[in-house]
Amino acid sequence: MTNLKCSVHSCMHHSGDMCCKPNIKVDGPRAQTANETNCVSYAPKGAQNRAACTTPNEKLEIACSAVECVYNQNSKCLATNVSINTTGDTAGCSTFTKR
Numbered sequence: 062m063t064n065l066k067c068s069v070h071s072c073m074h075h076s077g078d079m080c081c082k083p084n085i086k087v088d089g090p091r092a093q094t095a096n097e098t099n100c101v102s103y104a105p106k107g108a109q110n111r112a113a114c115t116t117p118n119e120k121l122e123i124a125c126s127a128v129e130c131v132y133n134q135n136s137k138c139l140a141t142n143v144s145i146n147t148t149g150d151t152a153g154c155s156t157f158t159k160r
């Protein structure tokens with residue numbers, strides 16, 4: 062389980078600078094930098110997108126395909142703390158650290 066901070070206010074799962082989902086998925090099988098990762102659990106807030114959860118989770122599971130990250134082991138994130146932030150037009154993992 063990872064302590065997750067999220068600053069992506071435009072996401073419907075964002076809650077109290079954290080995420081209200083019990084787990085998230087980060088993508089980036091070819092990522093060499095944080096900007097090339099992508100939080101695929103991101104969903105923009107909108108009239109049709111209503112949050113299914115509201116209580117922020119301090120710890121959650123992260124499935125991750127960014128295999129070049131030092132924290133990635135068998136497609137799971139083993140980092141103690143992870144920050145998800147806006148990267149370009151989307152949300153990505155600022156904690157990504159190249160092996």
Ligand code: SF4
Nearest residue numbers: 125130132133138154
């Ligand atoms: S720290 Fe690395 S392994 Fe963990 S979610 Fe971010 S990119 Fe994936």
